[in-house]
Amino acid sequence: MNCRECESKLAGYVLDDAPEEVRSACAAHLRTCASCRETLAQYMSIVEAISSEAEAAPSASESAALALALAQVKLESAVAHPVAAPVPQGFLGFVLASAAAFVLVATVLALQTLGVIDIPAFARSFNPAALALTFVIIVFVTSFVPIAVTACRRPLNGMTFMG
Numbered sequence: 001m002n003c004r005e006c007e008s009k010l011a012g013y014v015l016d017d018a019p020e021e022v023r024s025a026c027a028a029h030l031r032t033c034a035s036c037r038e039t040l041a042q043y044m045s046i047v048e049a050i051s052s053e054a055e056a057a058p059s060a061s062e063s064a065a066l067a068l069a070l071a072q073v074k075l076e077s078a079v080a081h082p083v084a085a086p087v088p089q090g091f092l093g094f095v096l097a098s099a100a101a102f103v104l105v106a107t108v109l110a111l112q113t114l115g116v117i118d119i120p121a122f123a124r125s126f127n128p129a130a131l132a133l134t135f136v137i138i139v140f141v142t143s144f145v146p147i148a149v150t151a152c153r154r155p156l157n158g159m160t161f162m163g
């Protein structure tokens with residue numbers, strides 16, 4: 001067996017996957033050839049690296065470091081996303097908003113009744129284009145401001161994430 005034949009059989013030799021006569025011929029050549037022994041050593045180290053890689057598991061210190069890193073991530077996401085309350089929540093907020101709306105409407109009606117302001121004349125003083133523009137602005141604000149307020153809490157593609 002020459003070097004080229006030996007090298008072509010070395011993989012099977014290392015993996016114990018060659019017929020007995022090939023094995024013994026390879027062994028005989030390896031005893032006489034330093035170059036092929038070096039190639040064999042390289043094959044062996046590769047096989048060893050692969051098999052030890054497959055069995056690799058995190059050590060105790062690596063597991064601890066990973067757990068610490070995960071805990072850090074949880075803490076950071078909790079800090080980065082505090083429970084946001086951009087609008088009043090609960091009964092108190094509802095009562096305050098209702099009272100404010102009532103006071104506003106009552107004030108306007110009282111001023112109208114007392115003759116301080118004249119709402120029909122005030123409305124007539126606007127031209128239709130200005131009224132249409134006002135309507136568009138109101139629709140825009142009431143539609144898109146809530147979207148913008150809540151956008152920080154969910155991606156704009158509509159997907160929601162846990163946590």
Ligand SMILES: [Zn+2]
Pocket residue numbers: 002003004006029033034035036037
């Ligand atoms: Zn050789």
